Amino acid sequence: MEIIRPSTLPGFLELLPEDQVRFNKIKNLIEDTFIKYGFLPVDTPAIERSEILLAKGGGETTKQIYFIEREDKDMALRFDLTVPLARYVAEHYNELNFPFRRYHIAKVYRGERNQRGRFREFYQCDIDIIGDEFLSSHNDAEIPATMYEIFTKLNLSSIRFHVSNRKILVGLLEDLAVEDTEAIIRTIDKVKKVQADRFKELLMEDIEDDSVADRIINFINYKGSNQEILSYISTFDSKNALYKEGVEDLNDLYRDMIALGINDNSIAIDLSITRGLDYYTGSVFETFIQDHEDIGSIASGGRYDDLASNYTSKKLPGVGMSIGLSRLFFQLKDANMLEDTFTPPIKTMVLPMVEDYSLAYEILDSLRNNGIVSMAYVEEGKFKKKLRYADRLKIPFVLILGENEIQTKKVSLKNMVTGKQELLELDEAIDIIKKS
C-alpha cells in the first residue's frame, strides 16, 4: 500500500497530549470564569454564508477568508466570533433577553501568511454584553473584571489593563479641528510599536500644524497614577460634549473596576489606547503582561455602538473583550511560563500480574467510583516496561495485583515518585491515593 506522509498543514497548531492537558486546563479555566460571571454559552456553526462574512466589505481579514469549494462560493469559515455573534443576535433577536451576556470559545480561521506564533486556525475566547437600543456604560467594567479573575488564576498577577475611552480622543481631535480623525486614531494605535520620532512623522502625515501634533503627543503620553490622569483629563480645558462624556465614562469605568475587585495596580488609565478599528466608540481595553510587553496585548476589546447594523435595523450596542488563546498559549510556552502547569490527569495505573483480569477490573471500578482517575495496563511484557509506561505518563501510583496480593486479599501500592511499595488493604490504598 502506498503510504501518505502524515503531516498537518503549515500554520495549524497541534499539541502532544501533555501540552494539550495544559492547554485544556487554561481553556476550562476561561470557560468556568465566563460562566461564573454570568455569561451564557453560544456555539455557532464554523461555516457561515459568505455574504454574512463579507457584509462589512474589504479589509485585511476578509481577504484571509477560507471559502468552501462550491460553484457559487456561498459558504466560508468564520474569521472571528464577532460577525457570527452579530448574525446570531440579529437572527434570534426575538428569542433573546437583553442585555444579552454571551461567551463563545471556539476556533476561527484565517488564511494568514505563515509566521511564527501566528496560526491559521486558532481559538478565540470572547465575552460580550449586548443591549437592545441602549446599554448602560456601567456594564463595561464587567468585561475586564471577568478577564482579571482569569489572569489572576493563571498566575499572571502581573497583568495590567490599559484602559481609555475613545470619546476622549475623538473629542480632543474635534477640539483641535484636525481633519481625518480616523486616520489619526489609527496612527495613535501604533504609538507603543514605533519610536517617538517616527511616531511624530506618522502623525504629521495627517496634521499640518506641528504644535497640534505636539499637543496630541503630550496628551496621550501623560503619565501618572490613575487618579492623576483622571484629574488631568478632568481639568483639561475642553468644551467638547463627546470629550466630557468620555471623561465621565472613564471615571465610572475606573470606579466600577475597583468596586468589582480589580487591584489598582492592575489598571493603567492610558490615553494612548485607541484600538485601531473604527468599530469602537467608548471604553477601550488592552491587556499587557508587565515585563513581557513584547508579547503584546493578550486580551483586547471595548465598547461599540452598533453590533449588527449589517443584519438588522435594530440598534444593538455592546461591550466585549477577546482572548486569542492559541497565540497566548504559544507565547506563554515560548516564555517558559507554563512549566509548572502540568498535572498528570491519570492518578493510578492498575497492573494485573495474573491471567484473570476480573479482580483487576473490579478494583479499577472501585477506584473510579472513588473519583480516582485510573486505567489498567493489560499488555504482555516485562514488569519494567510496564512501570516505564506509568513513569512516562507521570502516573503517580501503580496498584499491583499478583498471586501474593490475591491470596492475601490485598494490593501492592507503588508510589512512583518515592519508589516506595506497600502491601495494603484496598481501602487503605484508596485513602492514600485520595490524600496525595
Next chain:
Amino acid sequence: MEIIRPSTLPGFLELLPEDQVRFNKIKNLIEDTFIKYGFLPVDTPAIERSEILLAKGGGETTKQIYFIEREDKDMALRFDLTVPLARYVAEHYNELNFPFRRYHIAKVYRGERNQRGRFREFYQCDIDIIGDEFLSSHNDAEIPATMYEIFTKLNLSSIRFHVSNRKILVGLLEDLAVEDTEAIIRTIDKVKKVQADRFKELLMEDIEDDSVADRIINFINYKGSNQEILSYISTFDSKNALYKEGVEDLNDLYRDMIALGINDNSIAIDLSITRGLDYYTGSVFETFIQDHEDIGSIASGGRYDDLASNYTSKKLPGVGMSIGLSRLFFQLKDANMLEDTFTPPIKTMVLPMVEDYSLAYEILDSLRNNGIVSMAYVEEGKFKKKLRYADRLKIPFVLILGENEIQTKKVSLKNMVTGKQELLELDEAIDIIKKS
C-alpha cells in the same frame, strides 16, 4: 445600509442559550467521564490535507467532503475523528506512549443531503485505545464501560450495549464456504432495519443454497440470556480457528464488562451485530435505548487491526467507540427526554436602585467570591421590567439594593420562585443562596 438577512446555512445546528446550556451539560459530562476513565485529550485541526482525508479512497463519506477553495484543492474539512487520529498517531508515533488512550470531542463536517436530524456540522465524541503492533483484547471492555457511566449519568439507564465479535460471523461464513463474506456481513448489518422476508431475499443475493441462508438466519437470531448465547456459540460445532478466537474474545469481553461494573441487563450479546464497515475485525458495539430503538444506535464502535496503514508501515491495532452528540441531542429533545435537564446557570441578579453602583459591584464581587454565579442588572427602566429579565432567564434570586437597604446596611433578597422578599445581612443572603 443594505441589510443582509441573518440566517445560518441549512443543515447546520444552532441552539438558543437555554438549549445550549443543556447541550454543554451533556458535552461536559462526556468529557469529564472520558478523563475519569484515563483517556488523554487530543485536539487536531479541523482542516487536513486533502490527500490525508482521501487516502482511504471512494465511499459515501469522501463524496461529502467540504474542500477549501484553492487552485490545488489541497485542504479540506475532516469528516470524522478517526482519520485525524490515524494521521496524528502516525505523525507523532515516536512521541506517544502505547497503548495510547485518547479522547477527542469536536465538530466534523459532511456535505450530506439535507435531512431532519442529520447535520452537516456535528459533534463527535470519540474514545480509542491504540496499541503498538499488539493490543490486548482485554482493553475492549474499557470502551463500553466508559460509555456506560456516561449514559447512566444522563439518566439513560435503559440503554443496552449490543455486542458481538466479528470473528465469530466471519468464521461461521468461512465454515459455510460462502463466497462474498464482506457482502453478506453488510447485509447482516441491515437485519434490524428490514422485515424478515426481505432480509432473506437480500441474503439470497449472495448465497446460492437456501439452507445456508437459513443457518445464518437462525444463528444471528439466536435469543436467550447472555449466558445462554455464550453457551450456544461455545457448543456450536466449528473447527474454524477464527470462530474459536471470536468466541473466546467475546467471553472475555462479557466477563470484563461485568467486572467493570456494567449491569448484566445493560448488555445484550447479539450475534447479528456486525457494523457494516470492513474496518472492524473483532469486538463490535452498538448502543440502543430500550423502548426507543427507533432512534438507532447512539454509540457505536469496535475493534480494528490496523488504524493507520495509509500513513505508516507500523501496525497499530485499536478499539474505540463514538457518540454522535449533535444527532443524539436532537433525538433526545425530539423524544421529550431533555425537559428536566435545564439548570439556570445564573443564580443571583444584583439589582441596584440607586445611582452609585459601587456598593452593588462590591456585593456582586462578594457573591462571586463565594462561588455564586451572579450578574448585575444596571439598565434604566421600570422595576417590573427588571424583575422580568431575571424571570425570563430563570434566575432564582434577585438581590435588591435601594436607599433603604443602603441606610440599614442590609440587602433585600427576593426569591423568584416563591416571591418571598426579605431584608437581610449580606452574609445571611449568601447563606440562603448557597443552600438553595
